[in-house]
Amino acid sequence: MDRKAFILLITIFIAFGLYGCRKANPEQNDIDTRSFFPNYKQTASFDAGKKAAVYDERIYYLSNESGEQGIYSMTNEGLDVRMDFLVEDVRKLQVTDDGIYSLEFMGIYNNFNGAYRKFDLVQRSHQEYNIQNCVLDQEKYTDLQDLQIDGIWDFYRESDRSTIICAHALTWEGAPITSTYMINDDDIVFSRDYSKIYSDKMFDISKSGTSKSLYSYDELLFSAYYLNRDGWKVFSFGVYGGVSVFDRDKNTMLLGGDDFYKYSSSVYMLRSTNRRGTILTLGNEILILSHNNYEPIAGKDVKGENNIDFLLDLGDVAYIITGNAGGRQSIYSVDLDSLETTVLKKCGKDERVLWLDAEKAVTVKGKNITIWDIENGQLVENCRIALQEKIVKKEYKTDVAGDWLFVYRFNKENNRDELAYKLMIG
DSSP: OOHHHHHHHHHHHHHHHHHHHOOOOGGGGOOSSSSOEEOOOSOTTOSEESSEEEETTEEEEEEOTTSSOEEEEEETTSOSOEEEEEOSOEEEEEEETTEEEEEEEEEEEEETTEEEEEEEEEEEOTTTOOEEEESSOTTTSGGGTTOOOOEEEEEEEOSSSEEEEEEEEEOTTSOEEEEEEEEETTEEOOGGGSEEEEEEGGGOSSTTOOOEEEEEETTEEEEESEEOTTSSOEEEEGGGOOOEEEETTTTEEEEEOOOSSTTOTTOEEEEEEOSSOEEEEETTEEEEEOTTTOOEEEEEEOTTOSEEEEEEEOSSEEEEEEEOTTSOEEEEEEETTTOOEEEEEEOOTTEEEEEEOSSEEEEEETTEEEEEEEETTEEEEEEEEEOSSOOOSTTEEEEEETTEEEEEEEETTTTEEEEEEEEEOO
């Protein structure tokens, strides 16, 4: 055996040895029921949601209230309830003029860590509710044929020609990773077409110097840890939260960049744009970038907190939901000129915020949901709703659409989320 062949053989043995040393971690596949998940939105009338959305004065939501699991719709008053089409489970739902888009459960698949639930994005017509196409078709988009995708975590149909898709997969070590792709006029938007407009290398997340950055494409802003210059994706490690996407023209958050691991200290998200500039959050810090050159003009930590879970921009002030290292949440009011914060509520143990808008907050503790009115900068209790069980558990999640709060419980036997409560909170 010559020297080159011997070196090659040793290299192969080492590679297989390292591969064999990897240890499977089934928990990494459990991204849907890792923790209790309340879905926060900028408005309850948004056309998309994890389980519920609003379109043409109707609320669309996942339910099995007639005995069959599927997407139902009703008026905001809770009338004219009808089952529109059958589906086992959805991870995201959006209703637009050109159809109903949903991340639908496709079955149980396997990767290095074991079994996982796979979801793919499909489009249905308004008339017959038949599936028209699978949006992320790797046979159609030849550039994606070599892409390893375990499923889709999130998406937004930005217009009748553009779709933003957040896919998830595993790194070589088996850790979850998210990558965001944009399809425009049936073509993949390549990374070279995005423009980097801000980068902060003071907070590197790896020895390779990866930095948190802000990218633009037309009127869209993307916050991410990394842009893959060799391909199509805006990239972010799942452990640090996904990619958040904001539409400057519509002044609307399209993708929220969900944090796979709650209360990570490095979650970086784009939140809003207003008269002062573009608002970002990093961990417990609020950062404002100027409109002209996206340079930092103001920044402040929310002391005692670990992460900012949600920010609602109301113009002169913002409301934020925070989480500390122990997992307890708080609600603050933030003056967007001085960035001074005022505590509106400190949640107790096992108490969570389910919803927050300009007029009210909704929290849950034990078996009681409390609706709070926001009056003169204070939370005033309006009413309580009794539940039959505690819902701050990893198998539960919530969503809001219109005046309704939807509570879902994961059914292990059926391997799907099922509607546990449909409550009017308006």
